[in-house]
Amino acid sequence: MDKVIVAKDLTLAYNEDEVIIKEASFSVDSGSFVFITGASGSGKSTLLKSLYGALDSKSGSLIVGGVELDKISSKKLDFLRRHIGIVFQDYKLVKEWTIEKNVMLPLIISGYAKDVSGMQVQKLLSHVKLNHQAGKYPLELSGGEQQRVAMARALAHNPILILADEPTGNLDDYSSQVIWNLLEGANNQLKTTIVVVTHHIPESLTIKYKHYHIEYGVVYEVS
Amino acid sequence: MxxxxxxxxxxxxxxxxxxxxxxxxxxxxxxxxxxxxLQDNYSIVIVSKTALDLKFLKRSDTIIADITEISPAKVLEKVKKDFKQKNLDQIRSSLPKFYTMKLTKYPSSFELSDLERSLRKISSITKIEDFSKSHDxxxxxxxxxxxxxxxxxxxxxxxxxxxxxxxxxxxxxxxxxxxxxxxxxxxxxxxxxxxxxxxxxxxxxxxxxxxxxxxxxxxxxxxxxxxxxxxxxxxxxxxxxxxxxxxxxxxxxxxxxxxxxxxxxxxxxx
Incomplete structure (x- = not known):
């Protein structure tokens, strides 16, 4: 099976004295569903940041989508990111744009034609049951709805990989379940690789997944 | 907003x-x-014992736009009735030559003194009136x-x-x-x-x-x-x-x- 992510002896740190992740080695298979858990401040989000190239490694190597991130130019990193969908706890929607435009963002960046993008956005908004809210702005929606918009945006350009950082951290049970269903659906139906950083894994999940845990900077697989 | x-x-x-x-x-x-x-209304008056070579003078400094002789006819006309024609001719021949000089631009004090210095080199020139005090x-x-x-x-x-x-x-x-x-x-x-x-x-x-x-x-x-x-x-x-x-x-x-x-x-x- 192809590997979407391969980390070897990966060490991450924001400064010289404080190492967050120590010599982590792990891999993520294409089409798999992976959870990364750990206590607050354990380095889960830091690890995720390194996966989308926002943080350089201190040592070791990290390959995402066949590209070694440490040796990548900013132009190539932009290109790689066009194949990744990202979901955050705080949604990170552009407040001054409508829901429709927010979902369209990855398609605009990838250079899709306007009519194709329009159709794809309608399909996705209907998939996340928000097609009636297309013309609204993010702050007019509830937290759960905003996260569904963020999910639709992450799926818009058919990415090979979705990275989610505490995607249900701010949501109630119902909205959380909707998000888990969407992630499961993307993994099941589209075979998109999903990496989720979370405090706890939902019990309702029906799919097979891989689980990594971080403790004291050490990343290990939980069987 | x-x-x-x-x-x-x-x-x-x-x-x-x-x-x-x-x-x-x-x-x-x-x-x-x-x-x-100021430049249009500004001119230098030169008094010379003999006639000056105007073409040569004009070529000698780029700041000189034009130089023309002031005719004494008007002055002589006024005093004509008080003198005999013979005396009048004598006065005319003994009068120095008067010239008015126009410049290409309104000169700075340095340009003005440079110009004056080069004019003074011409021995026949006896007086240069550049109105330098008000000009300055x-x-x-x-x-x-x-x-x-x-x-x-x-x-x-x-x-x-x-x-x-x-x-x-x-x-x-x-x-x-x-x-x-x-x-x-x-x-x-x-x-x-x-x-x-x-x-x-x-x-x-x-x-x-x-x-x-x-x-x-x-x-x-x-x-x-x-x-x-x-x-x-x-x-x-x-x-x-x-x-x-x-x-x-x-x-x-x-x-x-x-x-x-x-x-x-x-x-x-x-």
């Missing part, structure tokens, strides 16, 4: 810069026109006026440039979130900063149009032109093609350069 206020602040700052530049232009034109008036005070006043205006212009442009920079910093803060989000999805730098540049360009155009409208109103009002007419100065306050495009260019260049600084200074949030 907030965004509109930010637009307004940048437009106002750019408007202040453009207005300062145009006021500086007008003062430069006024001084140039005043200098031209007018020239010094003009130079002082120019320096003060230049200094004030520089201060105004520097202060407003700082204001614009501060305004742009606010913009950067405002646009940072959107630029970061776009970067997360792989937007190239030009796409991330497109909105910033679009706003900068729109504001630059609006500021230039505002200056155009302001000078259109001033032109229609006519007060300044009347004041200048009284000083016998005829200048164009605002050339609707040349000045507008010059100011538009300055405005666009300023806002684009500042927007570029912001884009280059932007760092992805980690």
């Amino acid at each position: 907030k965004s509109l206020r930010n637009h307004f602040s940048l437009i106002l700052a750019l408007f202040a810069v453009l207005l300062s530049i145009q006021v500086f232009n007008i003062i430069e034109r006024t001084i140039a026109a005043y200098e031209k008036n 005070s007018v020239h010094k006043l003009l130079t002082l006026f120019k320096s003060v205006i230049s200094f004030l212009g520089f201060i105004i442009v520097a202060v407003t440039a700082l204001l614009i920079l501060k305004e742009m910093r606010l913009w950067q803060f405002q646009h940072q979130e959107r630029m970061n989000i776009m970067a997360l999805f792989g937007a190239p730098i030009w796409l991330r900063s497109a909105v910033l540049f679009r706003l900068a360009i729109v504001d630059a155009i609006l500021a230039s149009i505002l200056v155009l409208v302001t000078f259109f109103i001033i032109d229609k009002n006519g007060t300044i032109e009347t004041e200048l007419d009284l000083l016998n100065i005829n200048i164009t306050l605002f050339n609707y093609v040349n000045d507008f495009f010059f100011l538009l260019g300055v405005s666009l260049a300023t806002s684009i350069i500042l927007a570029t600084f912001i884009v280059l200074g932007h760092k992805e949030e980690v």
Whole structure:
């Protein structure tokens, strides 16, 4: 099976004295569903940041989508990111744009034609049951709805990989379940690789997944 | 509303810069026109024992525009009745030659003394009247006026440039979130900063149009032109093609350069 992510002896740190992740080695298979858990401040989000190239490694190597991130130019990193969908706890929607435009963002960046993008956005908004809210702005929606918009945006350009950082951290049970269903659906139906950083894994999940845990900077697989 | 206020602040700052530049232009034109008036009315009187080689003299210094002999006929005409024709001819032959010299520009004190020095080398010249005392005070006043205006212009442009920079910093803060989000999805730098540049360009155009409208109103009002007419100065306050495009260019260049600084200074949030 192809590997979407391969980390070897990966060490991450924001400064010289404080190492967050120590010599982590792990891999993520294409089409798999992976959870990364750990206590607050354990380095889960830091690890995720390194996966989308926002943080350089201190040592070791990290390959995402066949590209070694440490040796990548900013132009190539932009290109790689066009194949990744990202979901955050705080949604990170552009407040001054409508829901429709927010979902369209990855398609605009990838250079899709306007009519194709329009159709794809309608399909996705209907998939996340928000097609009636297309013309609204993010702050007019509830937290759960905003996260569904963020999910639709992450799926818009058919990415090979979705990275989610505490995607249900701010949501109630119902909205959380909707998000888990969407992630499961993307993994099941589209075979998109999903990496989720979370405090706890939902019990309702029906799919097979891989689980990594971080403790004291050490990343290990939980069987 | 907030965004509109930010637009307004940048437009106002750019408007202040453009207005300062145009006021500086007008003062430069006024001084140039005043200098031209002074130059037209200014001439040097030369007295020589013998006739001068005017062609040679004209070629000897580029500042000399023209030199003509002043005919003594008018003076002799007045005294004609008091003298016999024989005596009158004697007076005519013994009179020195008078010349008036026009210059190509209103000279500085140094240029004037240089010219005088070279004329003194001609032995037949007995007197040079350059009215240097009054000339010098007018020239010094003009130079002082120019320096003060230049200094004030520089201060105004520097202060407003700082204001614009501060305004742009606010913009950067405002646009940072959107630029970061776009970067997360792989937007190239030009796409991330497109909105910033679009706003900068729109504001630059609006500021230039505002200056155009302001000078259109001033032109229609006519007060300044009347004041200048009284000083016998005829200048164009605002050339609707040349000045507008010059100011538009300055405005666009300023806002684009500042927007570029912001884009280059932007760092992805980690």
